[in-house]
Structures are given as structure tokens and as C-alpha cells.
Amino acid sequence: MIEIVPRGTMRPRIAILIPVIAGLAALLLAAVPLAFAGAPILPAYAQMASGVFGSMFTVTETLTRATPLIFTGLAAAIAFRARLWNIGGEGQLYLGALAAVWVGTGMIDGPPILMIPLVLAAGAAAGAVGLLGPALLKTRFGADEVVTSLLLNFIILIFVQMMLEGAFKDPMGLGWPQSEPILDSAVLPTLVDRMRLHAGFLIAIAVALVAHAVLAYTVWGFRIRAVGGNAAAARHAGIGVKRTILGVAIMSGACAGLAGVSEVAGLKGYLTSDLSPGFGYAGIVVAMLAGLSPIGVIAASLFVASVFVGADSMSRAMGVSSFLADLIVSMSLICMLVGGFFARFRLRRRTTRAP
Amino acid sequence: MSGSILAMRGMTKRFGPLLAADSIDLDLYRGEVLALLGENGAGKTTLMNMLFGEYTPDAGEVRIRFPGGDEEILPPGQPQAAISARIGMVHQHFTLAENLTVLDNILLGTEPLFSPKRSRRRARAGLHRLMETSGLNAPLDVRIRNLSVGERQRVEVLKALYREARILVLDEPTAVLTPQEADSLFAAIRDLLGDGLSVIFISHKLREVLAFSDRIMVLRHGRMIGEMPTSEADAGGIVRMMVGEEQARVDRTVGKPGAPALGLAEISVPASRGHRGLFDVSLTIHEGEILGVAGVAGNGQSTLAQITSGLLQPGQGTISIGGRDVRRLSPARALREGIGRIPEDRHQDGIVADMSVAENLVIERLDSPEIQRQGILRRSAIAAHARTLIDAHDIRGPGPQARTALLSGGNIQKLILARVLEAQPGIILANQPTRGLDVRAASEVSRRLIEARDRGAGVLLISEDLDEILTLSDRILVMHNGRIAETKSRDRAVIGAMMTGGAAA
Numbered sequence: 001m002i003e004i005v006p007r008g009t010m011r012p013r014i015a016i017l018i019p020v021i022a023g024l025a026a027l028l029l030a031a032v033p034l035a036f037a038g039a040p041i042l043p044a045y046a047q048m049a050s051g052v053f054g055s056m057f058t059v060t061e062t063l064t065r066a067t068p069l070i071f072t073g074l075a076a077a078i079a080f081r082a083r084l085w086n087i088g089g090e091g092q093l094y095l096g097a098l099a100a101v102w103v104g105t106g107m108i109d110g111p112p113i114l115m116i117p118l119v120l121a122a123g124a125a126a127g128a129v130g131l132l133g134p135a136l137l138k139t140r141f142g143a144d145e146v147v148t149s150l151l152l153n154f155i156i157l158i159f160v161q162m163m164l165e166g167a168f169k170d171p172m173g174l175g176w177p178q179s180e181p182i183l184d185s186a187v188l189p190t191l192v193d194r195m196r197l198h199a200g201f202l203i204a205i206a207v208a209l210v211a212h213a214v215l216a217y218t219v220w221g222f223r224i225r226a227v228g229g230n231a232a233a234a235r236h237a238g239i240g241v242k243r244t245i246l247g248v249a250i251m252s253g254a255c256a257g258l259a260g261v262s263e264v265a266g267l268k269g270y271l272t273s274d275l276s277p278g279f280g281y282a283g284i285v286v287a288m289l290a291g292l293s294p295i296g297v298i299a300a301s302l303f304v305a306s307v308f309v310g311a312d313s314m315s316r317a318m319g320v321s322s323f324l325a326d327l328i329v330s331m332s333l334i335c336m337l338v339g340g341f342f343a344r345f346r347l348r349r350r351t352t353r354a355p
Numbered sequence: 356m357s358g359s360i361l362a363m364r365g366m367t368k369r370f371g372p373l374l375a376a377d378s379i380d381l382d383l384y385r386g387e388v389l390a391l392l393g394e395n396g397a398g399k400t401t402l403m404n405m406l407f408g409e410y411t412p413d414a415g416e417v418r419i420r421f422p423g424g425d426e427e428i429l430p431p432g433q434p435q436a437a438i439s440a441r442i443g444m445v446h447q448h449f450t451l452a453e454n455l456t457v458l459d460n461i462l463l464g465t466e467p468l469f470s471p472k473r474s475r476r477r478a479r480a481g482l483h484r485l486m487e488t489s490g491l492n493a494p495l496d497v498r499i500r501n502l503s504v505g506e507r508q509r510v511e512v513l514k515a516l517y518r519e520a521r522i523l524v525l526d527e528p529t530a531v532l533t534p535q536e537a538d539s540l541f542a543a544i545r546d547l548l549g550d551g552l553s554v555i556f557i558s559h560k561l562r563e564v565l566a567f568s569d570r571i572m573v574l575r576h577g578r579m580i581g582e583m584p585t586s587e588a589d590a591g592g593i594v595r596m597m598v599g600e601e602q603a604r605v606d607r608t609v610g611k612p613g614a615p616a617l618g619l620a621e622i623s624v625p626a627s628r629g630h631r632g633l634f635d636v637s638l639t640i641h642e643g644e645i646l647g648v649a650g651v652a653g654n655g656q657s658t659l660a661q662i663t664s665g666l667l668q669p670g671q672g673t674i675s676i677g678g679r680d681v682r683r684l685s686p687a688r689a690l691r692e693g694i695g696r697i698p699e700d701r702h703q704d705g706i707v708a709d710m711s712v713a714e715n716l717v718i719e720r721l722d723s724p725e726i727q728r729q730g731i732l733r734r735s736a737i738a739a740h741a742r743t744l745i746d747a748h749d750i751r752g753p754g755p756q757a758r759t760a761l762l763s764g765g766n767i768q769k770l771i772l773a774r775v776l777e778a779q780p781g782i783i784l785a786n787q788p789t790r791g792l793d794v795r796a797a798s799e800v801s802r803r804l805i806e807a808r809d810r811g812a813g814v815l816l817i818s819e820d821l822d823e824i825l826t827l828s829d830r831i832l833v834m835h836n837g838r839i840a841e842t843k844s845r846d847r848a849v850i851g852a853m854m855t856g857g858a859a860a
Contacts, residue, residue, distance in 0.1 A: 010665055093415070102758040158477075217731055217732055217734070218727075218730050218731055219721050219722075219726075219730050219731075219732060220730060221732075222714065222718075222721060222732060223721070225707070225709075225710060225714075226707050226710060226714075226718060229707035229708065229709040230706070230707040230708065232703050232704050233703065233704050233705060233706055233707050233718075234707065234718075235666065235686060236664065236686055236696070236698055236704040236705070237686065237690075237718040237719045238668065238687035238689075238690045238719060239687075239718070240687070247388045255607075263359060283604070
């Protein structure tokens with residue numbers, strides 16, 4: 001018989017090592033489906049690596065891809081810290097994008113110094129409102145936010161499609177369901193000449209650092225951690241649990257909303273209903289890989305983005321399916337969960353006495 | 356083991372430093388009801404979980420005698436073996452799938468997983484026969500969610516009987532039943548004893564034990580303290596055995612009561628899923644006294660504590676602090692008004708296990724300027740504060756920055772006590788403050804409570820440990836069935852009778 005025995009303390013070094021090992025293990029395990037797909041394994045890995053690190057272009061592309069993941073990863077990490085299960089990052093992202101388009105396509109105009117913060121604020125507010133609804137239903141009526149926030153994703157997406165066919169439709173768009181372009185004064189500047197990497201990346205890093213500081217160094221963060229750790233004890237200690245949850249909903253929704261702003265105002269320039277290939281959902285994976293740490297979210301986003309960009313490049317060169325990227329990300333999550341288990345428990349062989 | 360159908364010998368189970376069961380012997384005879392009594396944590400449930408294979412004992416063996424005369428030692432730690440030895444257990448908390456019908460629940464686990472055809476008709480006929488002979492009736496095609504708790508309890512028993520249990524363990528079967536439902540359950544089970552069923556019955560309700568059982572065993576601190584035929588038992592004697600007459604752990608000193616500190620007037624709370632009801636509860640705690648509330652668990656003490664902590668708003672009645680009426684008492688308000696609270700369940704309500712010891716020490720005073728400045732935590736001040744309290748209260752563990760989960764139960768209680776006493780509260784609610792603690796930790800807690808009283812605090816001490824109440828309290832209240840009564844007596848038998856619903860003396 002094998003017994004599961006909890007370990008005493010977890011050393012911080014192990015806490016950092018686990019996701020790294022998990023990521024590497026997932027990359028190694030990817031050899032199995034690669035072999036099944038009939039691709040030469042070592043050249044495939046080489047192609048994947050050069051697809052990420054090969055040139056200035058590939059590196060900036062990876063960072064560009066990581067940008068929305070940092071935002072949605074933060075949205076999930078912050079909410080999950082308080083045990084608010086926000087599965088609605090995708091919808092909040094679209095709300096943020098919609099608000100950015102609403103404010104940024106001619107409602108008002110001004111210098112970038114005014115317009116960029118305004119667009120960001122509008123998107124963050126819209127995202128916050130998107131999660132505040134489910135959070136209020138949770139605190140008022142005990143409605144399960146997993147269900148409400150998830151279902152809201154589809155409602156919001158359909159609403160966005162409606163707006164793109166109606167009020168927000170670009171009259172110069174040749175009939176395509178897309179918004180008018182964001183005004184030049186509201187576009188996030190690019191960071192490197194002739195590359196797509198934009199200021200949204202720096203904003204994402206800054207938001208992650210702020211989130212880390214809030215959680216670790218402020219009373220507000222203390223309350224969030226207490227409510228997430230043990231809501232009953234937090235309530236007993238006089239912490240306003242419902243207020244804390246609503247506040248967390250605003251922070252989390254705002255992060256997801258910023259992902260939408262960053263994609264519209266930084267990358268695409270206008271809104272379509274295929275703005276996000278599931279960044280909201282991928283954010284959940286990123287947050288779990290990061291162990292719900294905001295700093296970890298940055299690293300996990302870079303990893304997930306590298307896998308996606310690298311696998312894209314590999315699939316083009318080798319003719320294997322680009323779904324391999326999803327497979328690697330999923331496997332790294334499983335490896336992470338297994339690794340987390342072994343960090344907290346050890347297995348002990350138990351000798352059973354004969355009766 | 357002449358005549359017994361079940362013999363447990365030397366059953367021992369240790370959880371870390373706690374000896375939950377200490378070489379307990381138990382015999383069960385054919386056709387009898389054996390009542391197992393003891394305070395919370397006395398080891399009753401631990402013992403039954405070892406019988407049922409849910410815990411693996413550290414030592415001891417379970418012997419089963421079959422009707423033919425064969426004997427078998429149950430392999431430890433295997434519920435399947437207990438089931439095939441025809442031991443059935445009805446847990447305190449129901450183990451029914453709410454969205455399935457009664458029939459489905461009863462058959463669950465008895466059918467082969469991949470059998471192509473389910474012999475429902477045969478099962479149904481068998482169940483109808485069983486219901487007829489046992490007198491336990493349940494509507495087979497109704498979903499569990501639509502049944503009352505009494506009906507659900509009957510389904511649990513039917514489930515065990517359907518598996519042809521010869522030994523039935525009932526763990527506080529009436530905790531959620533009305534007296535009428537309980538009576539009908541007992542009557543039905545009584546009828547089955549003639550057919551060779553034997554019952555082990557765990558309960559806190561002495562009246563039921565005296566009415567329903569044939570033999571009584573009392574456990575205390577994991578050891579078997581005594582055993583007697585029910586016909587020779589009386590309530591007072593049983594209570595004495597349950598709570599013990601050990602030497603007082605702390606010398607009793609007398610407080611000097613001053614002005615009223617906390618008053619509850621005619622507080623009533625309707626019963627609900629989460630808590631027992633209270634009826635017209637009035638009490639006054641004075642400065643400088645310890646007011647003890649005795650009673651068997653589940654008679655409304657938790658509800659009283661929730662109201663005093665600010666976690667629950669009473670339906671009726673008023674709360675006054677220092678002579679002023681307080682309209683809505685919330686936990687934050689209670690803290691501001693100087694009520695220090697030691698919660699009953701320290702793990703659930705007392706600490707955030709994943710946060711550090713230092714953080715748990717300041718969790719009740721986040722607004723204090725010593726802890727924060729403009730919303731920013733003063734981390735070094737918090738750490739220094741933690742070191743001071745850890746030294747003063749001898750909180751042992753890996754240090755102030757370690758996760759609180761790593762502390763032992765006794766040290767977690769010291770942490771909570773340190774946090775409460777540091778605020779110099781005028782009123783202290785101590786709900787089961789020494790439950791589960793070893794003697795030394797318990798006497799430390801008692802000493803601190805007396806110190807606080809001598810400094811002028813009014814202490815409301817709720818405890819199931821009658822010794823503790825008698826040793827510490829200046830005045831004693833007894834709770835029974837959501838009502839409260841004061842007693843001048845310090846006689847165990849008198850208080851014991853009040854705890855079981857007898858008249859006040």
C-alpha cells in the first residue's frame with residue numbers, strides 16, 4: 001500500500017522550480033505527439049526555438065502575444081486569490097475593447113497624453129463592470145460566479161457582434177462587421193521600429209508589479225488574501241468579506257478590460273469579433289501556472305506565448321498541426337499540478353501487517 | 356469472547372501528539388443496543404471509524420463472530436471488509452445523493468458496475484419486504500432532495516439494512532430529528548433486534564440513551580472509563596463519568612463582579628439549517644467575573660456565541676454593552692466595543708491557515724496605525740509585534756513568518772488568545788477555549804482567562820467540560836434546548852440534571 005504524507009514546509013526555491021520543471025517536462029512530452037505526426041523531432045524543436053528567439057521580429061512577436069495574456073492572467077490570478085472564480089475574462093476583454101472603441105474612435109479627440117489614459121480608463125471600467133455583475137449576484141444571492149461569469153462571455157460576444165453590425169459599424173469598412181479605426185492620438189505607440197510590439201506590454205508589466213505590491217504590502221491586499229485563505233475567519237476578524245469580493249471583482253475585471261484595450265489600441269487598431277483567440281480563457285491557465293502570483297503571471301505569459309509562437313512557426317515549417325501548442329500548454333498545466341502535488345506531499349510505502 | 360458477535364481489543368489511534376483512542380476494548384452482543392457516550396473528542400467516532408475501516412488503527416484488532424461460529428479478524432483500514440462482514444454505519448451527516456431517488460440511493464454500490472441488466476424489480480420487492488418487516492417506510496421513487504430529514508434518516512437506516520447489516524452503528528442519529536421522528540426511528544430499530552440485529556448507538560442526548568439502550572459505555576480522553584447496564588444507570592452518574600472528576604487543573608479563585616459589561620435581554624433566534632434556535636435568552640456579564648455556560652453540545656451554545664461575536668443577528672431581543680443598547684452587532688463592531696472572541700472552531704473561524712503567524716496576530720486590528728500607514732502595511736512593525744507576542748505567550752512554531760497551518764492546535768489557541776488579550780478587551784467570549792488541548796495548554800488558557808477577569812474583564816465561558824465550568828466560573832448558567840437557566844448549585848448531579856432537561860435547582 002502506498003500512503004500520501006504531507007510535507008512540512010515548502011521551501012521557496014521549490015515553489016519557483018516547480019513551474020519551470022513542469023514547463024520543460026511538457027516541452028519534452030511534446031515529442032510524443034510530434035513523433036506521431038511524423039515530424040523529425042530534433043529539427044522540430046530547433047524550428048520551435050528559432051521561431052521564438054530567432055530574430056528581433058520573432059522575439060517582439062512573442063512579447064506582443066504575451067501582452068494580453070499578462071492582463072487576463074492577472075485578472076484570473078487576482079480574483080482566484082480571493083476565491084472569486086472569474087471565468088469571464090474573455091467577455092470582460094471584449095467589454096474593454098468595446099469601451100476603447102467607443103471612446104477612441106471620435107467621441108472626443110485630444111493629444112495622446114490625454115487620449116491614451118482615457119481609453120485605458122474606459123476599457124478598465126468596462127471590464128470591471130463586466131465582473132461586478134456576477135460578483136454582486138454572488139454576494140447578494142449566492143449565485144455561482146463560475147456559471148454567471150462564464151455565460152456572460154457569450155452574451156457579451158453576441159452584444160459586440162450586434163454593435164459591430166450596428167452602431168459601431170465602420171461606414172468605410174466595405175460592409176465588414178468591424179469598428180471604425182482608433183484615432184491616431186489614442187493608439188498605443190510601438191516600442192521597436194517596424195515591429196508590432198507596443199506600449200501595452202509595458203503597461204501590462206507595470207500592472208503586474210502594482211498588483212504584486214498591492215497584494216503583498218497593503219492592508220487591502222491583506223484583506224484579499226485573508227478572504228481567499230479563509231472567508232469564515234476573515235469575517236470573524238471583522239473584515240468585510242462581501243466588500244472585499246466586490247473590490248477584487250473591480251480589480252480583476254479592470255485587468256481583463258485592459259487586455260481588450262491593449263489589443264485594439266495597441267495591435268489591431270479596430271475592433272472585430274475575432275479580436276481574441278481565447279485570451280480570456282488562456283489567462284486562467286496562465287494564472288494557474290503562475291501559482292496565482294502576479295510576478296509569476298509575467299513569466300507564465302512569456303512561456304505560454306513562446307509555446308504558441310514557436311509552435312506556429314514549427315507547424316508552418318514542418319507541416320504539423322498548430323494545435324500542438326494547445327497540447328503543450330495543457331500538458332504543462334498538468335505537469336504543474338502534478339509537481340505541486342509532489343511539493344506538498346510525499347509518497348510513503350506502507351507495510352500492511354498480515355491479519 | 357463468549358456470546359459476543361463483535362470484539363474490539365486494544366484499539367489505539369494516535370493523531371500526531373493526540374491519543375484519540377487508547378487501547379479501548381469493546382464487546383457487542385447479539386440483539387443488544389450498546390450506547391457509546393463521551394464528550395466531543397472523547398474518541399467515540401474515532402473508535403467507530405476504526406471499526407468501519409475508515410481509519411487504520413495503530414494497534415488493536417477487530418474480531419467478528421459469524422452465526423455459524425466462525426471467527427474472523429477484520430483486516431484494518433478496509434471499509435469493504437467491514438461491509439462484507441455486514442457492519443453498517445449511519446453517519447451523523449447523511450451520505451445520500453440528493454438528486455437520485457430513494458431506490459437509487461439504496462442500490463448505489465450494491466449493483467455490479469457493468470451489469471447489462473439491472474434487476475430492479477427484485478430489489479424493489481426485497482425492499483418492500485424489508486420495509487414491511489422493519490416498519491421503516493420510505494417512498495422509493497421520490498428524489499432524496501424532496502424528503503424531510505426524518506425520512507432521509509430512515510433511508511440511511513434502510514440502506515444499511517438492505518445490505519443485510521447485522522451490526523448497525525448509529526452516529527448521533529437523532530441530531531437532526533424532532534422528538535417524534537426520533538421515537539419512531541427507535542421503535543423501528545427495537546423491532547429489528549429480535550431478528551439478530553445489534554446496534555452501537557452514539558448520542559449526546561442522555562434521555563435517548565437511557566430510553567433506548569441496553570448497555571452503556573463511557574469514553575473520556577480516548578480511554579474507556581466505565582460500562583454498565585442501562586437499567587442501573589442514572590443521568591447524574593453518567594454525566595459524572597463523561598466529564599470526569601479529575602483534580603482541578605487550576606485553583607478556583609473568586610472574582611469581584613463590578614458593573615454590567617454585556618447584557619443580552621430576551622434574545623430569540625429561530626432555528627435554521629446553520630444553527631439551533633434560542634428562546635428568550637437573557638444574561639448579564641459583569642466586569643470582573645467569569646460567567647460559565649454549561650450544557651451538552653448542540654443545545655444552542657453555538658448560536659449564543661455567534662450572536663455575541665456579531666456573526667448572527669438575533670430575531671428578537673436587545674444587546675447592551677456597558678449599559679448602552681447596540682443595534683446591529685457585527686464582528687467589526689464587536690471588536691470596536693471591546694469584545695474579544697475566542698471561537699469554538701479555531702481552525703475554521705480563528706485563523707487563516709495559509710497566512711503567517713504575524714499576519715494572523717494582527718488580523719483583527721488592520722485599522723490600527725501601529726499596523727498600517729495610509730493603507731500600507733508596516734511590515735517590520737508587524738514582525739516586531741509578532742515576536743513580542745510569541746515570546747509573551749510562548750507560541751511555539753517555526754517563527755513569525757511561517758504559515759499558521761504549521762502550528763499545533765494548542766499553539767494556534769495561544770495565538771488567538773494572544774491576539775484577543777492584547778486588545779485588553781472589556782468582554783471576552785471564550786467558546787470551548789480548551790477543547791482538544793492537552794492539560795498543560797488547557798491550564799495555560801484557564802490561567803489567562805482568570806488573569807483577564809482579575810484585570811476587570813467580564814468573561815463569558817461556554818464549555819461542555821463541566822470541570823472547566825466549575826473551576827473557572829463565578830456564576831453558572833445551564834443551556835438546554837435553546838433555553839438558559841441560572842443555578843446556584845455546584846453539584847454535578849444537579850447541573851447534570853439541568854443539562855439533560857431536568858428542573859432547575
